[in-house]
Each structure stands twice: as structure tokens, then as C-alpha cells.
Amino acid sequence: MNSTNNLRKDKIGFQKMIAVFGVLLFIGKIIAWKLTNSDAVFSDAMESIVNVISAFMGLYSLYLASKPKDEDHPYGHGKVEFVTSGIEGALIAIAGIMIIYEGINSLLTGKILNQLDWGIAIIAATAIVNYFLGYISIKKGKKENSLVLISSGKHLQSDTITTLGVVISLIIVYFTKIYWIDSVVALLFGGYIIVVGYKIVRKSLSGIMDEQDPKLLNSIIDLLEKNRKTEWIDVHNMKIQQFGASLHIDAHITLPWYYSLREAHNEMENVILLLASNMKRSIEFNFHMDDCKPISCPICQIADCPVREKDFVKRVTWTPENVTRVDKHTAEE
DSSP states (O other): OHHHHHHHHHHHHHHHHHHHHHHHHHHHHHHHHHHHOOHHHHHHHHHHHHHHHHHHHHHHHHHHHTSOOOSSOTTOSTTHHHHHHHHHHHHHHHHHHHHHHHHHHHHHHOOOOOOHHHHHHHHHHHHHHHHHHHHHHHHHHHHHTOHHHHHHHHHHHHHHHHHHHHHHHHHHHHHHOOTHHHHHHHHHHHHHHHHHHHHHHHHHHHHHTTOOOHHHHHHHHHHHHHHOOTTOOEEEEEEEEEETTEEEEEEEEEEOTTSOHHHHHHHHHHHHHHHHHHHOSOEEEEEEEEEOOGGGGGGOOOTTOTTOOSOOOOOOOOOHHHHTSSSOOOTTO
8 A cells, every 4th residue: 555655646746847847848938939039939838838737737637546435436536637638638739729820820921030049049958858858757657557647748748849840940040041931830830739639639538438448458368368277267248447547347257157156256366366466557356257057168178077068169269359248258259
């Protein structure tokens, strides 16, 4: 329990650092925008506003997700990470629309840029800081299965890419004095930011709607298949829900009907222990024990079964397609 609490505190502390740096970087970009009057720098500053808002939203969601289960939230508060991540993605897309609007307006009216040397220096410095913050956040998020930290990291890295584009465009404008290049670059990055926002929203919606994660499902079924025992006649009707960094797994396991309650329970516990010890994340299980029927005999691998009614025909390999089906497996598959 102490290690879990320390992990939660560590995530919240890291998100606080991201929020503080977000504010400082935003201030730096606003200064650069005022100095240069650049649309490209404006686009970078707009995205930084989203960085600041999403950082504090992410901080709140991590705090809420760390709260224990209660009567109103029997599965905990982990789903809030999907909600805040979705709002962050929407804000990113809105920032992209604002950037495109400003870029089109500047192309139509014309604009002169100023003090580009200072603008280049300030924006380049923010790009370096953003990249390393994003890299650390993604790495930490994957290690701790935190969608908030992963989303924050991807956002920071996307901000780095756009910032580097802004630096390059400012350098070109600095030497060529072709000012409309600045507005065109803002339009390009505005479109890119909208795409990034859409992807984040799409991922958060899939979590809220409990959309199946093929990679996660494959890893669980592959683990079961490689370590299955002959007594585990069948596993079916598996469903997986994600609540922040935690998982909830429902499944039916078919065991010999002549097992005592204690024997059946021990085998179910062996399955749970196998998954819990290999997934490296908090898992809640709801396994239903089924007794075997005559239709299970052709796929049952217990060689010395004392009550076998039909001959063994073949071993059914467990796959994402058949383990998630409602019905038990048969030899006709």
C-alpha cells in the first residue's frame, strides 16, 4: 500500500513540475510574440496556453484518480483521466483553429516583423525545455500506465516540433525579409495541432467507452496460452475495463465438474496470480467458475479424466477472437 501511495505522490509531484514549467514557458513565448509580432510565434504561444490549462487539469485528475473507492464510485475514480485527456485534446484543436484564423488574417492584411533575433533565441530555448519535459513525461506515463502523463508528454513533444518549425521560419524571414512565410508556417502548424488534438480526443473517448485495447488483450491472452494448465479447460467471455492505471478483468473459466469447491477456487486463484504477477499494474478480477459439460470433452486435455463422455479431438488455442466470445469453446472451431 505504501509503495502505491508513493507512486501516486510521485506522479502528482511530476505533474506539478509540468504545470510550473508550462506557466514559465508561456510567459517566455508571450514576450517573444510581443517583440516580434510574428503569427508563427503567436501560434506557439496559443498552444502554450493549452499546455498550462491541461497541466493543471492533469494535476487535478491525478489527484482525483488517486482517491480510493467509495460508495458512489465502486470502481474508483480512474476514469477521470480519460475525461481530462479528452478536454485537453479539444483545447488543442481549438488552439489550432485560432492559429489558422490569425494566419489567414495576416496574409490578407500584411504584417511587418520586428526583433527576430531575440524572438529566435527565446523560442529556441523553450523548444529545448519542452522536448526534455515531454520525453520524461511519456517515459514515466508508460511505466506507470498513466494516460494523463502520456498525453501531457505527447502534447509537450508536439509543441516542441511546432516550436522548431517556428524557429526555422523566423530564421528564414530574418534573412530573406519575406514576411508572408511567417503566416504560412502558422497555417501549417495550426493544421498539425488540430490533428494532434483529434487523436488525443479519440483515445480518451475509447477509454471512456471501454473500447477494446487489442494490444492489452493480446498480451493477457498470450500470457494465459503460454502458461495454461490442463485443468483450465476453457476461458471465455473475457472483458477488460481500464480505470486510469488500473484494470478490471471479467472472464469465465471452465473447470472439471467433479472438483470440490476448494479445488476449483484454487485453480481460479492460480489464473489470477499468473495475471497479477505479470501485468505490473493494479488489477481487479471477477472470474466466474463454470463446470465442464459433455461438449467440453473433445477439447479437454485431462488424459486420466475419470468421467470423460467423449474422446479428445483437439486442443483449442486461445486467441483474442475466441476468448472474448460469450459461449464456451468446442471442437468444431
